[in-house]
Amino acid sequence: MWLALLLVAAVQVPSSAPLTLDQALRQARVARGRPTIAAAGVAQARAERRFAGDIPHPTVSYEKTGDTPHQHLFVDESFSWLLTRGPDRAAASARIRRAQADSVQTIAELVREVRIGFFDALGANETLRLVAEQVGFSDSLTRIARARLGAGDISRLEYDQVAQDARRAQQLLSETRETARSAGATLGQAIGWTGAAPPVPSGALDLGLDYDSTLILRPLPDSVPAVRGAVADSVAAQLTLKSVQRGRLQIPSLTAGAEWDSPDEPGKRLSFLGLAVAFPPWDFSRGELGQARARLARAGAEAQETRLEAARALADARIRLEETAQRARFARDSLLPAARELRLRAVAAYRAGETGVLPVLDALRSERDVVLEGVRDLQAFQAALARWRALLGRLE
Numbered sequence: 557m558w559l560a561l562l563l564v565a566a567v568q569v570p571s572s573a574p575l576t577l578d579q580a581l582r583q584a585r586v587a588r589g590r591p592t593i594a595a596a597g598v599a600q601a602r603a604e605r606r607f608a609g610d611i612p613h614p615t616v617s618y619e620k621t622g623d624t625p626h627q628h629l630f631v632d633e634s635f636s637w638l639l640t641r642g643p644d645r646a647a648a649s650a651r652i653r654r655a656q657a658d659s660v661q662t663i664a665e666l667v668r669e670v671r672i673g674f675f676d677a678l679g680a681n682e683t684l685r686l687v688a689e690q691v692g693f694s695d696s697l698t699r700i701a702r703a704r705l706g707a708g709d710i711s712r713l714e715y716d717q718v719a720q721d722a723r724r725a726q727q728l729l730s731e732t733r734e735t736a737r738s739a740g741a742t743l744g745q746a747i748g749w750t751g752a753a754p755p756v757p758s759g760a761l762d763l764g765l766d767y768d769s770t771l772i773l774r775p776l777p778d779s780v781p782a783v784r785g786a787v788a789d790s791v792a793a794q795l796t797l798k799s800v801q802r803g804r805l806q807i808p809s810l811t812a813g814a815e816w817d818s819p820d821e822p823g824k825r826l827s828f829l830g831l832a833v834a835f836p837p838w839d840f841s842r843g844e845l846g847q848a849r850a851r852l853a854r855a856g857a858e859a860q861e862t863r864l865e866a867a868r869a870l871a872d873a874r875i876r877l878e879e880t881a882q883r884a885r886f887a888r889d890s891l892l893p894a895a896r897e898l899r900l901r902a903v904a905a906y907r908a909g910e911t912g913v914l915p916v917l918d919a920l921r922s923e924r925d926v927v928l929e930g931v932r933d934l935q936a937f938q939a940a941l942a943r944w945r946a947l948l949g950r951l952e
Contacts, residue, residue: 574758577674580747581952584670587748591666594659601655605648612637625818625826632832634809639802647795650788657785660949664781668946673739673746675938678757679931680736686927687725687732690920693899694722697916700907714913721917728924761934764941765884774874777866781949786855786862793855797848804841808833866947873944880937887930895923 575583585591614633620626701718704710740754749755777783808831816825902919905911 594662608648630813643799650792654788671942673743677739680739780866786859793852884937895926
């Protein structure tokens, strides 16, 4: 029994300070580059909106020539923006909504990655602890078998079967230790860990398992960030088309200027005012108009497809969440306690000489399998929950 206690203590000694899920999420937001990328995308879209709202400055040019009059000043001002500024700014606002939806999705995917990495590492450490307990139980059973062999109660073959099972438990311990170390490294990468020792997750593997399924609403596809972004693209394309259509209306540009410094008319200044319009007016922006219509058709179709895909993804994620939760609860509340009780009773009966070794070995192996499957069921539930939250853009 002392060996079992030492093994359990060995796998529970942290190589660094324990890390909770909230701490892991905060660490990822600080150390990973995705939050900066998401914020930069929104900032860029907002800057583009300011650019779309800019009123063009007039063009001023000055010339001095050898011909009379020698000096010329020209001012040109375009007024086409009067028709296009409104739709251009509205389209830029729609692109801000697209950037915001992308930002939410980016952070939500980061949260999903961290949650899955956290619970994978937590489950791997829990598996390592339980397998270490199993090794201790196998060693205790080996000592009992050795004592019964010395007393002549069992055969050498029965003792060898017990010893062989103990050796197999040692091999499983090495495999689970490898998995736990690899999961810790994966978690460290997910949160941008820079410490020498990998993080040690601390928390309950069944966190959130006892939720009330009736409280999970059936969200509409439009609540998914990807759909909001696709809809924003469609709105932006529609407003861009409107801007191009308005821009085809010819508002003349104003040209004004003055000329002076003529030897024939000293001290006299000539002023002029004129209008300029593109020619021919009926062929203006025809290609741009075709492109805008094509972009609108494509954006509308993509929004429709994204909405359908979101509906399918939500239905699939909900099914996986409900089913994995059911299996995880059953494993935690029924399978694991029953397997542990069966093993305790089998070992007690073998110690008292009431049964042979085969029922004990079967009980140990059954508990071992149930433990591994139970942890996998809990990890599958956490992965399904993380996916559900990421689909809805939940950032906590």
